[in-house]
Amino acid sequence: MVKLPVCFESKSTATVFRSLLDELEYKYKRTNVNRSYSGVAIVIAIERIAMVYRYEIDEISATADIWEERPNSGPVTYIEIRGGEEKIIKDILSKFAEKLPRKPWEYTIGQKIRNGWFSQGITGAKKNWLKVIE
Numbered sequence: 138m139v140k141l142p143v144c145f146e147s148k149s150t151a152t153v154f155r156s157l158l159d160e161l162e163y164k165y166k167r168t169n170v171n172r173s174y175s176g177v178a179i180v181i182a183i184e185r186i187a188m189v190y191r192y193e194i195d196e197i198s199a200t201a202d203i204w205e206e207r208p209n210s211g212p213v214t215y216i217e218i219r220g221g222e223e224k225i226i227k228d229i230l231s232k233f234a235e236k237l238p239r240k241p242w243e244y245t246i247g248q249k250i251r252n253g254w255f256s257q258g259i260t261g262a263k264k265n266w267l268k269v270i271e
Contacts (some may be wrong), residue, residue, distance in 0.1 A: 139226060139269055140217040142258035143241040144248060147205040147214045151190035154203060154216070154238050157229065158192060166193040174206045197221040206258075211251035214260035216241075231270040242266045 143150050158165050170179075170189045187204040194201065198219030205212040217232075218226050234241050242262035252259055 138217065138219045139182045139230065140215055141230070141241070141266055141269060143203075143214040143216050143237075144239070144244045144262070145214060145237060145241070146212065147188075147190060147203050150214050150216065150237075151203045154190075154192065154201065154233055156157070157233050157236055158194065161229070161232070163194050163196050167191065168193070170202075172202070172204050194221070197225050199226065208252075208256065208258075211248060213252060213256065215258070227270055230266075234266065234270060240266070 145153075155167065168191045170191050172187045172189045174185055178257040186208070187206055189202045192201040192203075196239060197220075199218055201216065201218045203214065203216050205214040206214075216230075218230070240263075242265075244259050244262070249256075249259060
């Protein structure tokens with residue numbers, strides 16, 4: 138399983154990912170599901186639900202989920218891929234990163250200020266991406 142933060146909103150991230158799957162001529166099934174995550178308000182954990190863009194890719198026996206969490210004042214998007222061969226997943230994520238307008242770990246100054254410089258997802262995003270795609 139690979140779970141990586143992406144510096145774009147989940148809807149546009151899902152659109153680019155779908156475009157890549159079409160380009161690679163993979164057959165897939167796209168569904169919407171929900172994902173639970175926690176946010177903290179003062180000292181109380183609050184459970185929240187995120188809408189997930191799910192891609193079930195039969196040829197490579199993998200499932201890709203794209204969703205966004207709102208841990209602070211701004212959203213953090215994630216892409217998670219389960220199953221499939223490591224080499225194929227690495228190739229897909231490398232091509233996906235190239236299709237985005239900028240690298241998925243290059244958060245804007247506004248995103249960093251809004252979410253906090255050391256926000257979950259933003260800190261270490263580049264290192265996590267490079268560990269997977271290189």
